[in-house]
Amino acid sequence: MSAVLEDYALIGDTHTAALVSRDASVDWLCLPRFDSGACFAALLGDHRHGYWSLRPRGEGWHVRRRYRGDSLVLETTFSRGGEAVRVVDCMPVRGERPELVRRVEGVAGRVAMRCDLVPRPDYGSITPWLRADGRAWTMIAGPDRLTLDAGPPVTESTEDTLASEFAVGEGDVADFRLSWRTGPDSGTAWQGAGAVIDDTERWWRDWAARCAYDGPYRDAVVRSLLTLKALTYAPTGGTVAAPTTSLPERLDGVRNWDYRFCWLRDATFTLLALLDAGYEREAGEWREWLLRAVAGRPEQMQVSYGIDGRRRLPELELDWLPGYAGARPVRAGNAAAGQYQLDIYGEVMDALHQARAHGIPPDEDAWRLQRGLMDFLEGNWRDPDNGIWEMRGPRRQFTHSKVMAWAAADRAVRAVTDFGLDGPADRWRRLREEIFDEVCAKGYDPGRNTFVQHYGSTSLDAALLTIPNVGFLPAEDERMRGTVAAVEKDLAAGPLVWRYRGGGGESDGLPEGEGAFLACSFWLADNYILQGERDRGRELFERILGLRNDVGLLSEEYDPHERRLLGNFPQALSHIPLITTAFNLAGPGGPVQRRAVTGED
Incomplete structure (x- = not known):
């Protein structure tokens, strides 16, 4: 079952928007527009209908979250004892294509993480084809073509699910990008999430400053x-x-x-x-x-x-x-x-x-x-x-x-x-x-x-x-x-x-x-x-x-x-x-x- 509404935060790119739960699961995202079919629809069902989770392994984590200042860059911080890790989520203001960018930042100790990506286009009704291309993965179903670029390698894959297990220590980062397009990927190498997150935060702060x-x-x-x-x-x-x-x-x-x-x-x-x-x-x-x-x-x-x-x-x-x-x-x-x-x-x-x-x-x-x-x-x-x-x-x-x-x-x-x-x-x-x-x-x-x-x-x-x-x-x-x-x-x-x-x-x-x-x-x-x-x-x-x-x-x-x-x-x-x-x-x-x-x- 999906989380209560109070547990969701909004990120978006002024073309569409995603809802991210308190435990850092993207449970709703329509691509490429607000009125398109959802590729993650767990909000209206459960994990069978599509989601993208990125969280520490184990139980007992305390969760705090906030937007970075006057922006739509979301930070979710998990802490337990002497361990802490932060997940940063944003959707860059739309350029060539819609993107959802996620970064895991090690804050304290060494934290074991797990990423689960279950794409289900057309409101959770379609199981796409998954194909590996080096460290990138492509998910194809009809007009929808999703590409995952990930720093940590995919350690588990089935016909319809991708998963990664990795660990971050203090000062470490692990970056992920999910992008959508109709045709083949341009092949442009991804340089990581850092500059993208900073640019997105700056764009929203500049907009908010006009208030x-x-x-x-x-x-x-x-x-x-x-x-x-x-x-x-x-x-x-x-x-x-x-x-x-x-x-x-x-x-x-x-x-x-x-x-x-x-x-x-x-x-x-x-x-x-x-x-x-x-x-x-x-x-x-x-x-x-x-x-x-x-x-x-x-x-x-x-x-x-x-x-x-x-x-x-x-x-x-x-x-x-x-x-x-x-x-x-x-x-x-x-x-x-x-x-x-x-x-x-x-x-x-x-x-x-x-x-x-x-x-x-x-x-x-x-x-x-x-x-x-x-x-x-x-x-x-x-x-x-x-x-x-x-x-x-x-x-x-x-x-x-x-x-x-x-x-x-x-x-x-x-x-x-x-x-x-x-x-x-x-x-x-x-x-x-x-x-x-x-x-x-x-x-x-x-x-x-x-x-x-x-x-x-x-x-x-x-x-x-x-x-x-x-x-x-x-x-x-x-x-x-x-x-x-x-x-x-x-x-x-x-x-x-x-x-x-x-x-x-x-x-x-x-x-x-x-x-x-x-x-x-x-x-x-x-x-x-x-x-x-x-x-x-x-x-x-x-x-x-x-x-x-x-x-x-x-x-x-x-x-x-x-x-x-x-x-x-x-x-x-x-x-x-x-x-x-x-x-x-x-x-x-x-x-x-x-x-x-x-x-x-």
């Missing part, structure tokens, strides 16, 4: 920014929601989705986080990915796209994988891409508005796209949809979706009044007012003083905490204060907030079916800050920071009963609001305030 945040939470903000950069596909600028698939929202459940794609809903959140942190170039690249991805007719806009902007993301079940902690099915692809979610029109309109407001060079295609989106919304905003949480049941009149339709109309008006762009501002003002009046009449329960999940419902929805973020109502409005109080009462426990009450009944007053959704806790903290309760927001923020693992990573959800992270890992939509809330705590004029205050029109 504009200089407050008390700098380490957490920089680690989250590094994680976002690692989840960005460099050729297009698209950011995946997570580098994994099918990590469950409930350990024995079926809510196991593929998150290795780009969601439009994350557009504004990502853009603002990058801009506030000083990464204008990356924000501009994300804007360009967004424009390319949604090009076409507005009614054809999807919820999510591939990292290169592709639209077809067919959902398949990988029935040979037993799943993480037995959670099945394991899926590749995501059928939610075909859902109708009204709120994404507001998110795209807002993202392009924020890009313009922050001085990202204007693009004629952006305004042409926005005009088309408004033409569509004017005739379709009343339609029911699947909502922000991508519910696979019947479509409903979700309140949050209507609020985002309001945000779309508001940003269209602002484009005309604030930036002098050509458009029917008066008509859009009337639309904005019409949506506002309907939401307040049908999406608000005056008896309970709270907005509700959908029209005619008594259910709550933590997505309603974002209402002040877009300027629909100020956080101080009594209707928002009532909504916050209702969420605290019905959807929160301590620092944790659930999205909504799911099926399956209740236990200890908490909804069953999934863990608490971590982004919702940051949204609640933002409301406290906007309402002037800064100390309360800070306390909540710091309690959620305490749920990160030892290398600063968060997944999508958290299970307070099992005290475990849940869902795909690491999750962009947990790290993005972490950055935003840290900036909001830094003082007036944080990203939520700037997003909400759009000026007079």
